[in-house]
Amino acid sequence: MHPAILAVLYIALTAGPIAIAAIEFPARRSMINELASGLGLAAFSILLVEFALSGRFQAVSGKIGIDVTMRFHQLLARTAAVFALLHPFLYRGHLFRRERPWDTQGLESFGLDIAAFSTGLLAWILILLLVLTAIWRDQLPYRYETWRLMHGLGAAVIVGLVAHHAWTAGRYSGQAPLSWVWVGLVALAALTLLAVYIGRPLRRLTRPYTVSSVRKIADRTWELVIAAKRGRGVPFTAGQFVWLNVGHSPFSLYENPFSIASAPDDGKTQAFVIKEVGDFTRSLDRLSTGTRAHIDGPYGNLTIKGREADGIGLIAGGVGIAPMLSVLRQMHKDSDTRPAILLYGNRHRGQIVYEGELATMSRERPLQVVHVLSEPAEDWDGRSGVLDSATIKDVYGFDGVERWLFLLCGPPGMIEAAESALIELGVPASRILSERFQYD
Numbered sequence: 001m002h003p004a005i006l007a008v009l010y011i012a013l014t015a016g017p018i019a020i021a022a023i024e025f026p027a028r029r030s031m032i033n034e035l036a037s038g039l040g041l042a043a044f045s046i047l048l049v050e051f052a053l054s055g056r057f058q059a060v061s062g063k064i065g066i067d068v069t070m071r072f073h074q075l076l077a078r079t080a081a082v083f084a085l086l087h088p089f090l091y092r093g094h095l096f097r098r099e100r101p102w103d104t105q106g107l108e109s110f111g112l113d114i115a116a117f118s119t120g121l122l123a124w125i126l127i128l129l130l131v132l133t134a135i136w137r138d139q140l141p142y143r144y145e146t147w148r149l150m151h152g153l154g155a156a157v158i159v160g161l162v163a164h165h166a167w168t169a170g171r172y173s174g175q176a177p178l179s180w181v182w183v184g185l186v187a188l189a190a191l192t193l194l195a196v197y198i199g200r201p202l203r204r205l206t207r208p209y210t211v212s213s214v215r216k217i218a219d220r221t222w223e224l225v226i227a228a229k230r231g232r233g234v235p236f237t238a239g240q241f242v243w244l245n246v247g248h249s250p251f252s253l254y255e256n257p258f259s260i261a262s263a264p265d266d267g268k269t270q271a272f273v274i275k276e277v278g279d280f281t282r283s284l285d286r287l288s289t290g291t292r293a294h295i296d297g298p299y300g301n302l303t304i305k306g307r308e309a310d311g312i313g314l315i316a317g318g319v320g321i322a323p324m325l326s327v328l329r330q331m332h333k334d335s336d337t338r339p340a341i342l343l344y345g346n347r348h349r350g351q352i353v354y355e356g357e358l359a360t361m362s363r364e365r366p367l368q369v370v371h372v373l374s375e376p377a378e379d380w381d382g383r384s385g386v387l388d389s390a391t392i393k394d395v396y397g398f399d400g401v402e403r404w405l406f407l408l409c410g411p412p413g414m415i416e417a418a419e420s421a422l423i424e425l426g427v428p429a430s431r432i433l434s435e436r437f438q439y440d
């Protein structure tokens with residue numbers, strides 16, 4: 001979906017309920033009470049649309065990229081939390097239902113009963129917890145999968161609580177047509193969960209893979225190859241990633257995102273380059289060939305397909321080389337004659353993957369491979385240092401670079417430095433695509 005269409009859709013879904021309330025029920029209460037209601041309505045609609053921004057919908061992240069999608073998800077979740085937290089404190093008047101003969105239209109009292117108050121209070125506490133546990137996820141003593149389950153279930157419970165609160169206590173949400181708008185949005189959020197946790201696993205059952213090889217290819221880095229058991233496997237574009245599940249049921253939450261490092265034209269096999277960091281990635285040495293695997297995808301927009309460019313700049317830090325390999329391998333197969341420069345940073349030479357294959361490709365096509373090592377051995381005769389602004393400007397500071405397309409993948413610090421350096425060189429932001437291998 002085009003980013004402009006996505007933006008219009010987002011605004012319509014999140015601002016729509018407030019607009020309906022304003023049109024259908026002209027404000028007659030004090031400004032502060034209308035603001036309190038408005039914040040509550042906005043928080044609920046943002047919360048509901050968050051389900052579609054979970055990174056699992058290619059219609060959303062395919063054009064804007066997974067990084068922008070997840071940043072948006074985080075930023076909007078924090079905005080919704082602030083709105084929700086302020087919502088009860090702004091009201092001026094009597095919260096609970098009382099007989100107030102002179103206030104027949106409820107302009108000074110809000111008619112909360114104990115059930116509506118309880119669901120509102122519980123949702124208020126849970127929203128705070130949901131956002132804080134997401135911000136400090138890495139500090140929590142839980143596995144990523146446990147956190148993900150708690151995050152998804154927590155969000156679903158909050159939606160249930162807020163829906164009850166809005167329908168029973170909401171001055172506007174409790175009446176048609178707004179009450180029906182909430183029914184529609186809640187149903188949409190429920191559908192996204194059903195699609196991700198039931199629909200797609202069912203589809204994965206029909207497209208099984210098996211591990212065909214696993215081998216160590218560099219320091220703490222592995223190559224894992226899977227092969228489709230039937231047909232050619234899931235089609236993808238060079239540079240995209242999938243959620244990979246190895247050895248578990250397709251309904252399992254044990255799945256991790258990895259970029260496909262092989263070329264789409266490689267047929268039924270797909271290769272991954274995986275760095276050891278945690279539970280799954282450190283268990284690859286125990287993985288045997290023939291183990292069943294499933295993939296969900298492809299996702300992401302770190303691709304050159306369909307994009308006009310005089311040349312292709314690829315900047316990879318460490319295992320960020322994975323999507324670049326796919327792009328370079330496909331360019332090689334397509335006999336793409338556009339010039340390309342791969343700038344590939346590592347700490348030491350033992351971390352470089354496929355050094356020989358990259359050297360061969362650079363002899364056979366207009367590809368220049370520039371290795372940069374931050375802790376080189378004494379006999380290293382290549383570049384040394386980090387992938388900072390100076391190195392990037394030195395390698396790509398030539399005339400016409402503004403018409404090149406750049407793909408960036410690696411640690412967040414490297415990506416930020418590369419983005420600023422390229423923009424200073426005159427490369428338009430629209431020609432720079434980047435992917436961090438982590439969500440925050």
Ligand SMILES: Cc1cc2nc3c(=O)[nH]c(=O)nc-3n(C[C@H](O)[C@H](O)[C@H](O)COP(=O)(O)OP(=O)(O)OC[C@H]3O[C@@H](n4cnc5c(N)ncnc54)[C@H](O)[C@@H]3O)c2cc1C
Nearest residue numbers: 144255256257258259273274275278279280281319322437
């Ligand atoms: C779009 C994308 C593409 C990636 N491509 C590659 C690649 O080609 N090669 C590579 O080595 N690494 C890649 N990564 C990183 C890789 O996903 C993590 O290193 C891996 O999931 C760690 O899993 P673990 O069980 O070993 O470690 P854990 O200790 O479970 O997790 C370590 C960290 O990895 C991240 N992570 C773990 N599980 C998930 C999940 N299901 N969804 C999202 N993030 C998760 C979290 O930030 C977590 O804190 C990519 C990440 C993303 C977001």
